[in-house]
Amino acid sequence: MSEKKQQVSRRQFLNYSLTGVGGFMAASMLAPMVRFAIDPVLQATGGGDMHAVVDVSEITTEPQRFDWTIEQVDAWYTSNVTKSAWVYKDENDEIVALSPTCKHLGCAVNWSGNPDYPDQFFCPCHDGRYYKNGLNVPNTPPNAALDLFEFEVKDGTLYLGNVVENTVQEGGA
Numbered sequence: 099m100s101e102k103k104q105q106v107s108r109r110q111f112l113n114y115s116l117t118g119v120g121g122f123m124a125a126s127m128l129a130p131m132v133r134f135a136i137d138p139v140l141q142a143t144g145g146g147d148m149h150a151v152v153d154v155s156e157i158t159t160e161p162q163r164f165d166w167t168i169e170q171v172d173a174w175y176t177s178n179v180t181k182s183a184w185v186y187k188d189e190n191d192e193i194v195a196l197s198p199t200c201k202h203l204g205c206a207v208n209w210s211g212n213p214d215y216p217d218q219f220f221c222p223c224h225d226g227r228y229y230k231n232g233l234n235v236p237n238t239p240p241n242a243a244l245d246l247f248e249f250e251v252k253d254g255t256l257y258l259g260n261v262v263e264n265t266v267q268e269g270g271a
């Protein structure tokens with residue numbers, strides 16, 4: 099049995115070498131570009147962050163609107179977004195922080211916004227109404243309760259986080 103000796107010609111060696119070096123150089127140039135292109139997409143979002151909103155001593159039994167600003171990162175674009183909540187203490191001295199976004203079509207609701215219903219939240223877009231605890235008043239356009247903000251109190255300051263579903267079943271304070 100004869101063994102065939104494999105020989106690499108000078109031309110083949112040159113081809114292999116140039117292909118290898120060229121590939122390495124191309125990868126070196128492309129890697130930073132690809133990373134730059136997709137990096138913002140891979141960044142974790144700050145969705146679960148809690149934001150300082152108000153000193154707890156300012157919270158009363160009357161719903162008050164408090165605003166705060168967050169930095170929103172949308173891929174490559176960073177902007178400041180103002181958020182709002184209606185905050186009060188209920189009859190058990192528990193803090194309630196309601197989203198102002200109407201569950202009908204998303205307008206902003208106001209406490210005491212309708213003089214005929216001074217103890218309710220009112221949505222001016224289609225006369226939607228909610229009880230103080232956020233439950234939607236039957237036979238008005240909204241078909242769900244105002245969402246609640248997750249919250250925590252630290253060193254006398256109220257921090258608000260994500261919005262969660264409000265599962266309240268009966269209208270009340």
Ligand code: FES
Pocket residue numbers: 200201202203204205221222223224225226227239240
């Ligand atoms: S958007 Fe609020 S009632 Fe329609």
